[in-house]
Amino acid sequence: MQPEIGTPIIQLPRRVYDGFGFATRSVSMFARPQSGAEVQQLMLNAQREGYTVALRGSGRSYGDAAMNGGNLVLDMTGMRRVIAWDPATGVIDVEPGVTIEDVWRLCLKDGWWPAVVPGTMFPTIGGCLAMNIHGKNHFRLGGTGDHVIEADFVTPAGEQLLLSRTENADFFHAAISGFGMLGTFTRIRLQLKRVESGRLSVEQIPARNLDEQFDYFEAHGADSDYLVSWVDCIASGSGLGRGQIHRALYLHADQDPEGVPMLDPARQDLPGTILGVPRGVVGSVLGLFNFNLGMQLVNTGKYFASVLSPRAAYKQPHVAFHFLLDYVPTWRNAYQPGGFIQYQPFIPKETARQAFKDILRLNQARGLVSYLGVMKRYRADNFLLSHALDGYSMAMDFPITASNREALWKMCYEMNEIVLAAGGKFYPAKDALMRPQDFQRGWGQQKIAAFRALRQRADPNRVLRSDLAVRIGLDEAR
Ligand SMILES: Cc1cc2nc3c(=O)[nH]c(=O)nc-3n(C[C@H](O)[C@H](O)[C@H](O)COP(=O)(O)OP(=O)(O)OC[C@H]3O[C@@H](n4cnc5c(N)ncnc54)[C@H](O)[C@@H]3O)c2cc1C
Structure with missing residues (x-):
């Protein structure tokens, strides 16, 4: 049963919250407001009783962005109504707890797809805006914020603001990316992207090393709708950073008549087995390979398979292309019991090539190598604390064990130095390690000062707080 909104914070139910990587964990009181008015009331109660508040969507951030140890967490999934949908224009109005999955399941049959989707369909739209998330097409269409027409927004100070590029534009550009x-x-109006087929045309291109990966991305940005690359982080020497690029294009109805009925959401779902293994146990099977030699075999096999038997372009449903991992619900259990961190630096295009090589060599020298690397291309955007820049990211997953934890953290700080010296920054949605000095160098004093000034107006009593915000020293210079 939902507790009364007026219940003293200390008497609200408690829950252990963790980040998606299991590496961070804390206990908080929680409430699940059903409206903007309830959010405001809970903020007021918290402030009166001396507690701070963090907002939480689906909890898909890897680190501590949606955690608030010892204080209150507002679970925004209680606000999950679609307010309006116009299939003629592709404009949708939603509450913030509506998920990416809710949107595509409703809109695909009418020929619309969210312009930007992450690698999982479970995040909420509110959580996506707060992080200004990206997809495999940032270099073409930008982040999710670029497709927001307007939003209703409430501040802890009690202001109800309409945000758009012309109304409260400073808040619009800071709240999107403002974690x-x-x-x-409390309400978001999004413009979706027209699609004529339920499928994409996908090509897999082998790359012999990191230079070939970069050359391909630079040559094919203009004629690709999506680009993403798998990086073998274990290969060394002349094969450093080798891998496989996936390039995808939208299809017109006349190019793919059989794909038109696949706009039916029921025809997007994947079969119950992957390579003959039931989806539910794929995570445990992956766990068997989760050691250096095992992953070396997997990476080498995958790379040579793509070199020796290159596939012609094939057609793949949108869901399979974007959200394959969601169909292996237990995959992250392969990283149990210690969990994992995802390290994802964003580096300008001029320096990324060398920096990624330095990072891969450092990992190999330290004997702490990511089992999977994923590279993407970005363009710069106008959102104040956005992670995006005109350059590249490489996401790397590192398992945490009792014996490697100290060495792993030390190596990550060494990587931070490489990233920051190259003019790069980090992604708050993935981060578990940024320190105040890293945040300041990554974003620069000017942007952080501008954000703090808006925060002073929106939340003068510092009701909003997250473990991430404390860790990176957001309020240090208060
Ligand atoms: C398997 C996997 C793949 C992923 N792939 C990608 C990817 O390709 N690209 C990418 O960019 N990200 C990716 N992510 C990260 C994910 O998209 C982001 O962490 C996203 O923010 C998660 O949304 P959420 O609803 O789970 O929010 P949470 O993680 O719960 O919260 C994220 C932030 O949103 C804030 N927030 C939540 N609701 C509101 C609200 N109503 N108003 C204001 N702030 C709010 C929270 O305070 C927090 O700071 C991936 C995550 C996973 C697990």
Whole structure:
């Protein structure tokens, strides 16, 4: 049963929250508001009783962005109504707890797809805006914020603001990317992307090393709709950074008549087995390979398979292309019991090539190598604390064990130095390690000062707080 909104914070139910990587964990009181008015009331109660508040969507951030140890967490999935959908224009109005999955399941049959989707369909739209998430097409269409027409927003100070590029434009550009530290989105109007087929045309291109990966991305940005690359982080020497690039293109109805009925969401779902293994146990099977030699075999096999038997372009449903991991619900259990961190630096295009090589060599020298690397291309955007820049990211997953934890953290700080010296920054949605000095160098004093000034107006009593915000020293210079 839902507790009364007026219940003293200390008497609210408690829950252990963790980040998606299991590496961070804390206990908080929680409430699940059903409206903007309830959010405001809970903020007021918290402030009166001396507690701070963090907002939480689906909890898909890898680190501590949606955690608030010892204080209150507002679970925004209680606000999950679609307010309006116009299949003629592709404009949708949603509450912030509506998920990416809710949107595509409703809109695909009408020929619309979210312009930007992450690698999982479970995040909420509110959580996606707070992080200004990216997809495999950032270099073409930007982040999710670029497709927001307007939003309703409430601040802890009690202001109800309409945000758009012309109304409260400073808040619009700061709340999107502001990791929930200025207030709460309560309604979001999004423009979706027209699609004529339920499938994409996908090509897999082998790359013999990191230089070939970069050359391909630079040559094919203009004629690709999506680009993403798998990086073998274990290969060394002349094969350093080798891998496989996936390039995808939208299909017109006349190019793929059989794909038109696949706009039916029921025809997007994947079969119950992957390579003959039931989906539910794929995570445990992956666990068997989760050691250096095992992953070396997997990576080498995957790379040579793509070189020796190159596939012609094939057609793949949108869901399979974007959300394959969601169909292996237990995959992250392969990293149990210690969990894992995802390290994802963003580096300008001029320096990324060398920096990624330095990072891979450092990992190999330290004997702490990611089992999977994923490279993507970005363009710069106008959102104040956005992670995106005109350059590249490489996401790497590192398992945590009792014996490697100290060495892993030390190596990550060494990587931070490489990233920052190259003019790069980190992704708050993935981060578990950024320190105040890293945040300041990554974003620069000017942007952080501008954000703090907006925060002073929106939340003068510092009701909003997350473990991430404390860790990176957001309020240090208060
Ligand atoms: C398997 C996997 C793949 C992923 N792939 C990608 C990817 O390709 N690209 C990418 O960019 N990200 C990716 N992510 C990260 C994910 O998209 C982000 O962490 C996203 O923010 C998660 O949304 P959420 O609803 O789970 O929010 P949470 O993780 O719960 O919260 C994220 C932030 O949103 C804030 N917030 C939540 N609701 C509101 C609200 N109503 N108003 C204001 N602030 C709010 C929270 O305070 C927090 O700071 C991936 C994550 C996973 C697990």
